Amino acid sequence: EVQLVESGGGLVQPGRSLRLSCSASGFTFRDNAIGWVRQAPGKGLEWVGFVDYGGTTEYAASVKGRFTISRDDSKSIAYLQMNRLKNEDTALYFCAREEAGLFEGIDYWGQGTLVTVSS
Amino acid sequence: DIQMTQSPSSLSASVGDRVTITCRASQSINIYLNWYQQKPGKAPELLIYGASSLQRGVPSRFSGSGSGADFTLTISSLQPEDFATYFCQQSYSTPRTFGQGTKVEI
Numbered sequence A: 001e002v003q004l005v006e007s008g009g010g011l012v013q014p015g016r017s018l019r020l021s022c023s024a025s026g027f028t029f030r031d032n033a034i035g036w037v038r039q040a041p042g043k044g045l046e047w048v049g050f051v052d053y054g055g056t057t058e059y060a061a062s063v064k065g066r067f068t069i070s071r072d073d074s075k076s077i078a079y080l081q082m083n084r085l086k087n088e089d090t091a092l093y094f095c096a097r098e099e100a101g102l103f104e105g106i107d108y109w110g111q112g113t114l115v116t117v118s119s
Numbered sequence B: 001d002i003q004m005t006q007s008p009s010s011l012s013a014s015v016g017d018r019v020t021i022t023c024r025a026s027q028s029i030n031i032y033l034n035w036y037q038q039k040p041g042k043a044p045e046l047l048i049y050g051a052s053s054l055q056r057g058v059p060s061r062f063s064g065s066g067s068g069a070d071f072t073l074t075i076s077s078l079q080p081e082d083f084a085t086y087f088c089q090q091s092y093s094t095p096r097t098f099g100q101g102t103k104v105e106i
Helices: none
Strands: A003-007 A010-012 A018-025 A033-039 A046-051 A057-059 A067-072 A077-082 A091-099 A105-109 A113-117 B004-007 B010-012 B019-025 B033-038 B045-049 B062-067 B070-075 B084-090 B102-105
Touching (some): A033 A105, A046 A091, A057 A067, A105 B033, B019 B033, B019 B102
Antiparallel strands (some): A033 A091, A091 A105, A091 A113, B004 B019, B019 B070, B062 B070
């Protein structure tokens, strides 16, 4: 069974940093792109970025230069390093698996980890 | 960046109704269009990928159509468990982008 489990969320002050982790199981981790999608309270879905199976990363303009996505295939873990956090980064952060055979659709999601940026 | 525009933003319908949600991309995305259903407090779930392919385990009352820039999600006979918010997403290029969502109220 494919599982994605996020961790690392919490309350953080503006300007500080936080690192989220996504632990994967049930599939060959290195074969898939892993992305992060966030959802601010009561709002829609916002794609944050991804790291593909070759390690190439892409980001949304709203986080580029502040957030870094990486992966450790030996541990089946993906990371989202968030620096210089802003109040508007407050959201539920989902880890997501893109499946190339499904036109890069996201076929598995984690349960989400909440990040609250506030002083 | 490719903008995705969904309509309507919300709708009310009765059990058994046929429901249609549209999604328009700001440029051609071929058929790299996916639909997701999200229920309150839950992660989204993939319904349709590649504009018209039904994800495994999704009821056949859900269908998708379209190509290029205009797409449609149809629920042929609305069921009580279909109360949810639906999002389209383009996976043609990065950054991936989502529509703003359509809330379906029963």
